[in-house]
Amino acid sequence: MKIKDIVNRDIVNLTNCEFEPIHIPGSIQPHGFLLGINSETWKIDFCSGNIQDYIFVDHKSVLNQTFEAVFGQNQQFLVEDYISKNLLLSSSLLKLDLNGADFLCTIHKSNDNYILEAEPFSETTKKLTDVYDQTSQFLSYMNDTHTLKELCDMVAKGTREITGYDRVMIYRFDKDYNGEVFAESVRDDLEPFLGLHYPHTDIPLQARELYMQNLLRLIVDVNYRPVPLYTIDDGNDSKNLDLSLSILRSTSPIHVQYLHNMGVGATLTISLIHQKKLWGLIACHHYSPKNLTPEIRLAAQLQGHFITSQIDIRQSNEEYEVARKSNIALEKLNSFNLPAREESFENIARSPEILEICNASGVAILFNSTIYKSGVTPDDANIERLSLWLSDHTKKRTFHTDKLMASLPNPEDYCQEASGIIYHSLNAESYDCVIWFRPESLTEINWAGDPNKAIVKDEKGLYPRNSFELYREIVKCQSKVWLQPELNAAANYAHTLEKQLNLLIITQEEEKYRKLSEILKETNSELENINWISTHDLQEPLRKIQMISSRLLGKENENFSETVINSVQRMNNSAQRMQTLLIDILKYTRIQHIDDSFEIVDPNEVFGEVISDLQELINEKEALLNIEKLPKIKGMPFLMKQLFSNLVQNSLKYSFPDKAPIITVRSTAIQKNDSEQLFQVLELSDNGIGFEQKFSENIFNIFSRLHAQDEYKGSGVGLALCKKIMQVHKGIITAEGKPNEGAIFRLYFPVNTD
Template sequence: MKIKDIVNKDIVNLENCDEEPIHIPGSIQPHGFLAGITASGMIDFCSANVSNFISLDYRSLLGKPATALFDTEDPLQLLATAAAQPQSSVTVSCAGKSFSCFVHKSGDTIIAELEPAQADSLQLTALYNLSLDSIHALQSSDTLQKLCQNVASQIRKITGYDRVMVYRFDEDYNGEVFAEEREEYLEPFLGLRYPHTDIPAQARQLYIKNLLRVIVDVDYTPAPLFTIDDAKDKNLDLGMASLRSVSPIHIAYLQNIGVRATLTISLLHEGKLWGLIACHHYSGPKHLSAYTRVSAQLMAQLLTSQIRVREVAEEYEIAKRVNTSLEQLLLYPNELNRLSFADMVQRPELLEVCKAGGIAIMHNDVIYKAGNTPADDKIRQLLQFLDSNNHRPFFQTTRLSAVYPEAGNDCNTASGILYYALEGHGQNCIIWFRPETNEEVHWAGDPDKAIIKNEKGLSPRNSFALWRQIIKCRSLRWENPEISATGTFANALQKHIHMLALSEEEIKYRELSVQLKEANDELENINWISTHDLKEPLRKIQVFSSRILSREQKDVSEVVIDSLRKMNASANRMQRLITDITSYARLRHTDNQHLDVNLNELLKEVIAEIKEDVNDLSRYVVIDDLPVVKGVELLLHQLFVNLIRNAIKFRRKDVELRIRISCLADQPYEAAPDPARRFSKITISDNGIGLDNIHKENIFKVFTRLHNQSEYAGSGVGLALCRQIMQMHNGYITADGTPGAGTDFHLYFPA
């Protein structure tokens, strides 16, 4: 059987240090040993240092069943049960010696990490007293910082480390020592910042998976892992292993700050790495029993369970201040009108609600502002940037220049912004501004020299002297209650702008209604004049001209007689026009109830009425079987009279007149709003002079004529009247024809 070590021999350099595979080092810390066991119970991995703890060698264990290592008949069942519980440990016996065994699964492999069992230094009475102290700490800590300080103190009592720090991350994963408990002789680290490069991304991911990490002695010599050489690139993921060997860069980092042993506990909040509890020991190696580790981790879990509670408590104090201003603001938009934006932005509550330095409202391309703000042209440029790059109704930042470099010249007014888009015209919005704070940050060493390269190769920085940095173009953080309150006001403002717009539209509609009523009254007067006052003079003109033509032709010259005939014809045309206009206008006031109308019976009456115009008309008209439709009989009678008379008027002199009225049931009308609706399609076809289809819409407009009055008499109202009648019956009328071959009029009645 051939075996091999799986030590990761890749060299870490400046190009790949952020991608160092720290989860597969292929070696462990030597204060314990490790065995990897397959699902079938065979030892597949084993650390080289096993012989330092028991009288067995890794070569003799690899490929053997787990019973070769554990003093129990069924170790696989014991380990599988323990591995089912996250980060669990059991006490086992190997070669007659007692060990604390930490068990977890990596893929299909059960990883057993064994450390010599130790008598716990925490007695039951001491543990009880520590528990009482912890509960008291939770109850007495009214702020998150005090709670963290109390937890740091309790963990130092439990573990005995020289220094215990609660380390909190910002949004960029730069760390701050938020609370600290230490030996008096040690230099304080409280308030110091550490750059995100101190804990690279891959390390942060492991801290999320593996919540507790112990380094007993930073000067340790790694123990390599061996395995049976039966597969290419065979390896073992140690991401959850507490014995996992540490990155050489991290070891050098700890050595540079003089640390000999560490304990690190992850603080997770809402699924993210909120911070770490970092315990440092300077006086030598330090080993913790399994029970002590669990006790320390319990304290960390108590802290994480209270993070949101304390944050809410602190936010409540801010919310009380904010709500006072918000209540005043929410009363104001009720009085809003288009002239009051300039007054509104001057209200002090608008700045107090979020401790802003300036405010600007853009409405209908006009900017209203107060306080310290950029110039109008710069505000417009900023809004154009937000509109084209943000694509969201809300945006907030404390470092505007980081996303919009042009703001770098306005840090004294606009380092931070709160932006809410308002629906409507253009870039309507409300935006709050905050100036820069010129914050002084204390770093533990130069943050730009976190990793350096010298004649010895790659190493972390070795200088942790206080490094002061002035942060420019950054405003204070927008607190959650401030964001919530400004959002509430922006929403209320939006609603009232809508109401203002609706109110203005209502005023416009009222004014238009008054104008429309006045116009209708005038039209009614014109209609009355057309019906009575105009017809009377026309009748007199017709009467007198007819008398002269019938009785006194012998005494009047031919020129006068011809003029009288033209005058009489013009009067007749004008009378027909007035009659048609009156009929068209009268349709608007028709509200007759729609009843069943038998079109077969209706067409008989129509033909009987029109036959006076054409002798033996029924001989020229063919009528198919027609349906019963819903409608007003009087109007439908007028509809067919107009269409048949239209066919007669525009007949050709060289052919015998032919008119056919046919019907197709259950037909669609493509232009209908509902394409699925069905119609009875009635077609009136003639063989007259025809129609050029470029005019097929114009012929239904009032006073539209395609021919001279001398060729074909008419007012140009008849077909417009037909369309209006069809509209009153919820139907449609269309026409298509061929010049010289006839015209088809199609009537669509709802089925």
């Protein structure tokens, strides 16, 4: 049986430092031993090399043996019972007698293995009653505090009393995972770290991820020698053991060097998880080696649970006053009964409440290319440029920042008045918006060492910094952070403002349409007067012209020249065409004022009347009309007669002079349009001269003609009249033509489904 260790010997260098596999170091710290037990076979697959220091059995004798074979049946029963009840509680303690020695153990599962970590049991362990008393005292202190800062101060003090560490810090992360010593309890002779900031590189990403999984991390002696883990060499080069949840897990050599540089001898770190994110740490430092019993560790970990359980409450208490004032200002703004006029935005912008809702120093409302502003703001030109950039950058949505210079192409124009902004678009179709502003707030940050030199890199590899001297940084072009209640109030009022803007737009549109309606009414009145003149006053002189020309042409005893007779005849024909045109115009304009009720009409009877009226013209053209059986339709009888008459006359007019016209009228199946409306379709086709299909819509325009007057006489109103009649019936008329082959007119009458 060949045995090998699984120590990770990869060198951390410039290319892989961000991916250091700190969860699989292949070694542990020496203050306990570790076993990896196969969860199916119960064989020991992994064993730390220091097991013989505790139970006088070496790792070679243990590997590939069952747990029962090595430690006895009773101890295996205890482990199995623990796994069935407490496996999810990796911090729960199990006391085992392993080969005659007592150990306090924790067990958790890692992939296919149960990892058992054993530490010697000591009778001098601090009594649980003492731990309980300290915890109870801490709870009483906690009830006496009101702010998160006071609570963290108390936690630092209580944790130091329980653990005895030289320094206990509450370490809080910002959004970029830079850390700040938020609270501290420290030995009197040591320099305090309270208020110092540490760059995010001090705790890299993979370390933060492990802090999310394993809430407690202990280093008993930074000068320890890592103990290798051994396993059976089965030819699998990738065989390893994930120690993410291990208490004994060996530490990254970079982190050990970092602690050496700080002069620290031992550490305890407790994760503070809030809303599924790493909020901070309880970081305990001791300046010589120091171990804690498992019970004390659990008591210390309980302090972390106290903090995380109170973060929301304490932050809510601190933000309550901000939210209360914001809501009062919001209620006042919403209670304003402002008219739907643009002047209302001027009144809103100048009201003090619009700044109070989010504690802004300035505000600008942009509507219809006008800027309404108050307070400390950039000038109009910069506001306009900023609104255009924000509209494009946010796709006309929302945006807020306390550091505009980090996003804007030309931040120098906005640094003083607008380092922080809240932006809300008010109209997806325009650049209308509201922007709140906050000015630059100069901030001094005390770093524990220059953050730009947090990591030392050279050709040999990567090293942690060794300088923690105070480094002061002045932060410019950054405003005070927007609190969540302020953002909520701004969003709520932006929604109200958007409704006010939409109401104003609707009111303006209504006013515009009202004025257009009045103009249209006046225009229609004038057109009616003109129509009256056209159809009455103008017809009288036309009748006189026709009468005089007829008399002249009827005098047989007068000897008129041929030229005179032709001129009089043309004058008479022109007067007749003008009279026909006036009559057609009168028919066209009267249709839009018809308000008669509809009734069921039989198109067969209507076509019978039309044929009777046009019989002389039909005989003259020798036309053949085929009228198939047509379904009844809801409509106005006299309008349908006019419709059918115009279509039949149109087919007769545009027929070939040497070819008998054939006109066919039939019905087709009921059809649906895109909106599922049902139509009864009548189709009238002929064998006349037809037309180009590109003119299929133009022929329905009033006065539209495709042929010269001397070719085919007419007013150009007939088909326009047909379209108007179909519109009155809420129907549609279409035309389909082919030159020299004929035309097809389809009439779509809506079917009443009631």
